[in-house]
Amino acid sequence: MILFVVSIVLAMLAVGALALVSLLTVEYEATRLRGDELQATQLVQSGIEAIAQTVATTPSEQAPGEADFVPVSDIVGVPEGGTVGAPLALANTAILPADATNQEAISWYIKDDGGTDAYFDKSGLNAASAGTVTLTAIVDDGLAQGKDFEKIFTIRFYARGDANCDGSVNAADAAAILRHLVRLITLSEQGLKNAKVTAGDKPVSAADAARILRYLVRLETKL
Numbered sequence: 001m002i003l004f005v006v007s008i009v010l011a012m013l014a015v016g017a018l019a020l021v022s023l024l025t026v027e028y029e030a031t032r033l034r035g036d037e038l039q040a041t042q043l044v045q046s047g048i049e050a051i052a053q054t055v056a057t058t059p060s061e062q063a064p065g066e067a068d069f070v071p072v073s074d075i076v077g078v079p080e081g082g083t084v085g086a087p088l089a090l091a092n093t094a095i096l097p098a099d100a101t102n103q104e105a106i107s108w109y110i111k112d113d114g115g116t117d118a119y120f121d122k123s124g125l126n127a128a129s130a131g132t133v134t135l136t137a138i139v140d141d142g143l144a145q146g147k148d149f150e151k152i153f154t155i156r157f158y159a160r161g162d163a164n165c166d167g168s169v170n171a172a173d174a175a176a177i178l179r180h181l182v183r184l185i186t187l188s189e190q191g192l193k194n195a196k197v198t199a200g201d202k203p204v205s206a207a208d209a210a211r212i213l214r215y216l217v218r219l220e221t222k223l
């Protein structure tokens, strides 16, 4: 009987010891895993920091010379008006800023001739009749390598004889010329160009007013 009791006690002790060992093992394993997890987290964190550091210290990629590139900001000096039959030179246009990297010639295209039958020749822009011409000006690689600068311009062409620039040619234009000559009014720069309907380099005179009147009564077929 005593032996039996001892056996039971021993057995219980053994089971208890086994349970304790199992418990300790589980605890140890859990601690080890937590350690691994912590280590892994630290590794990830240091990796992120290393990448961040690399990004911060690596200069952004630039093509050679790109850092010094000065983009075109504008094209100036484009005339706003012209006279039918008189080529309008675009030679006085300029690219801004003056130190823009790309100072290549400006390419001009007729975007919309506005019914003027406008065309370019070596003298400049020509229009066969009055109206507004829309031009596109392009500087190749003006903004950056492979990126053009582009701007739209409108140029109004006036008929020859339209001294007062009102879009039609009539007796009022002849009168305006005469009034300008006696300094009652001052014709605009464009008006003076339109008013010059006689040949030669002489300034606008009464002969131009007379020619307009002759044209209006069909003594002249064209101005």
Ligand SMILES: [Ca+2]
Pocket (backbone or CB within 6 Å): 161, 162, 163, 164, 165, 166, 167, 168, 169, 170, 172, 173
């Ligand atoms: Ca007029």
